Amino acid sequence: MNIVVDLNRCQGYAQCVFLAPRVFTLHGEEALLYTPVVPEDQQERVRKAAAACPVQAILVGEEAGSGER
Secondary structure, three states: OEEEEOOOOOOOOOHHHHHOOOOEEEEOOOEEEEOOEOOHHHHHHHHHHHHHOOOOOEEEHHHHOOOOO
């Protein structure tokens, strides 16, 4: 599964960091870093993180251009 985060839309609420800390991390107070290719054991966490994002900045699978769902 691939993901893309729209960093222009991201407001640094960090819900994704709490839900999938192996994929998302904060650098400083507001700069989000993430792994674009999600390990299989983290996929459900990332789906929950995408759903929890208040500004819907996380695109998963097909939306991220990977051709996967």
